[in-house]
Amino acid sequence: MTALLLGVDIGTYETKGVLVDTNGVVHATARSRHGISTPQPGHVEHDAIDVWWNDFASVSRELVSTMSTGDEILAVACSAIGPCVLPVDAELNPLRPAILYGVDTRADEQIADFERRIGRDEIFRRSGNTLTSQSAGPKVAWIVENEPAIAEAARWYMTSQSFLVATLTGEVVIDHATAGYYHPFYDLAGGCWDLTDFDDIVTPDQLPAIRWSSDVAGTVTAASAAETGIPEGTPVLTGTTDAVAEAVGASVMDDGDLMLMYGSSGYMIRVVSEPVADAVLWSAPFAFPGSYVLAAGTSTAGTATRWAADMLGLDTGEGDDALFSSLMQLVHDARPGAGGVVHIPHFSGERTPFHDPDARGVFTGLSLTTGRAELARAVVEGVAHSVVSAVGAYAEIGMEPTRVMAIGGGTKNDVLVQTVSDLLGFEQNCAATIGAAYGDVILAALGLAVTTKAEVCENWVSIDSTITPRSSGDPDVETLRRAHDEFLSTYRALSRARLTTEEKPE
Template identity: 55%
Template sequence: MTFVGIDVGTFETKGVLVDADGEVLAMARRRHGISTPRPGHVEHDPESDWWADVTAIARELMQHPRGSEVRAVAVSAIGPCIVAVDEDLRPLRPAILYGVDTRATRQIEVLTERLGAEEIFRRCGNPLTSQSTGPKIAWLRDEEPEVWERARWFMTSQSWLVARLTGEVAIDHATAGYFHPLYNLRERRWDLSGCEDIVTEDRLPPVQWTTAVAGRVHDAAAAATGLPVGTPVIVGTTDAPAEAVAAGVVTDGSLMAMYGSSGYFIRVGSRPLTDKALWAAPFVFEGTYVLAAGTATTGTATRWLADLLNLTDTDDAVTFGRLLELAGGSPPGARGVIALPHLAGERTPFQDPDSRGAVAGLGLEHTRADVARAVLEGTGHAVAEAILTYERADIPIQRVVAIGGATKNEIITRTVSTVTGLTQQVADSPGAAYGDALLAAHAVGTLAELDPESPWWPEHRAVEPDEQHATLLRADHEAYVELYRALAPWSRARRTGEREPK
């Protein structure tokens, strides 16, 4: 008996074939890019970026001798995204990505004024931000009315992929919880009050729990993927909850810190806590909730830096090894250089899509190593500031488990632990695709109990605060926040055109 998990990320899709004991029998991956047709617009092509990856990876996994034993399939993907599709599930335009896409700023302002900030927060447990999908549907209505009119469904990434596999349309509560202001958190249902001109409920996928079986692989999908006809496919979720499950973050008070292309942080709880600086949503299991936070760029900033400094190799391990070696030539604190890595705006706690990157404190004495270290430490400061938001909201964190590719960058992770004072347990896990396989096994009863001590969950290594440089790095963190506040009015003026010649 085996299980397939596939996760579609911002730049890469990964898949695993796992047996009933949690052993990974096979892995596959494919890279893809993003499209940025205009400032603030970040998109994927669902067919060539998502479906092509899923079919290729599934076919590769099915080549394993135990591929024919697949008992269930789960797919996760980046989100919340918006993909408008017709009756036949054909995308009508490129998919609009999650919070890194900031195009709907005006719609956020209009909806907040119309509904009232307090009513939105009461209904959704969240303010409207670039992470909210409701304003992006409104953007389609306002800017591309022909697409909006033709759309039969407004789906998200994994819901569209599950529909392609099964023909059944569904979305999980954990993702629907980010369709603010269209989802009622406490009642756990669609609530379109005051938004009827944006979308009607019959154009949104029915909401189910992540581990419900959405449907079974149909003939056409089996031919495309190699998956056996009739294999159960669960509703699935976005990549971050799947990452949390993969890391064993399933107990009350645990925090998953995902160091991916962007940063994402999930604190699991047994009741729906809310705070205006954090995102509240259901978790993947009934009766569980999350308070989440996010940064706009984490791994993306490091890749941008490596490309900028001409360190890029075809092998990512070589690329990031070069970057870490270069940055290691500068001491902690980067000799007074401070970087703001807001290359695509910033999310928690600033929720500022207009913020942009900066490097401050440069002098003739500084080197490429100082700039490299400053950007890496700045990325750590961004993560730390998001995690510190929980402390300010008086939300206790019992345990931090870090996961994701950027955890290999010790400058980033050590900066985070030092600034927050928290020890991080770094999980050596295959990631969200593994969490998908675990959820699929749980859905069909093979993995009945979700015990973090189970062999399905990985071992950890600890990242402790650097007490020797704590005073310096915490002072730098204050400087990071001050730099953002100083530049925020300038960044906002760039968007509004106030800086343009009269």
């Protein structure tokens, strides 16, 4: 008989699940693809039944079917995209499609209204953050103002993993890490809901009970057991968002740890032991009692390298691996510094540290000697400059990381990760992790006390490679530092010029 833990993560476009034993060994994996709905510009949604629940149930059934006679599932944990906003009735029936996280930008008017109500300073004091499209509170207000019949029928407003846990167990809960993005309804210092000045929008009993991610929320009901194949009575964890689960899955759990995720965009989570409010970084609770995060992110990373491959005509139809290999061959044909070409990859604006949605991509230093190799390398180095600028925000407030775990597809790009280490001057450990679903399993194992954080770091998460920064006297490093200075000065000059142009009368 093998004791197993089941983890499922619902992403924007794909659901992944794993079965793992109590030593951290993966026994089975499963996945299911899905899409998003964009009913109009700025609106991005998922159907909670068709996408979240049906994917969870099908992936769970597939994983359970791989178990041998006598095997036992000790617990289930799930993570999902967030923060999302889903109104449900008293029987947990969704009343509309779920409004997704920061990619859904419908609530600009509600953000402005909230700021008029209590002021930006008070919002920042309560939540440790300013309001953005990532804030769930204004999206609740959007439903109240635009869909009053739905708001009238809403028994609860919940996020993605809240809905999954509630459907599995009947318990309506949300983890602190996700509740922390329901600003301005969450008091970061107090770790509780604070609806002062907003009780005309939502009442306390319409929001889930707040728990820590590793807390057991309830057990699988007979009805959900029939749909998922998970035995009735199996403990279910409160769970968390996919980004937090990714961090846990890479053993980023203690004060000083930093997750540096190289994906289609960049995302960073630095664990801290107490709330830290900062105007540039995002503040929120983490997965465990007494733990918090400072988060950062870039808008473009892997999407920029894909754009470069397409623009350079490298797609031969032989798949993504062949395309990436062709791009990297070009990149290695150019020297560090890309022959003086500097790229700013702000194709979709930029998040940390500029928080400038109107920024756009730029090449500088082009000449008649610039070739395809220099352009390819400039794009990769530009992504590195973007990541370095975001991570640099931690140093600005004395919160440099003491241990860095790098994850994501971009860790295969040796030029990218080496350039980041060279410019930041710290070592990166590229973690061998299969993602957020594995982090869910670690949360379950910690919640049930079948392992410890120390054992996870030592035995569960392995390191593929370690990237060590080259010395500051290395000529290539000095070239990259000059390029980074030009990256920053060019952005700032263009930003000033854009603001000046906007201020001119027509």
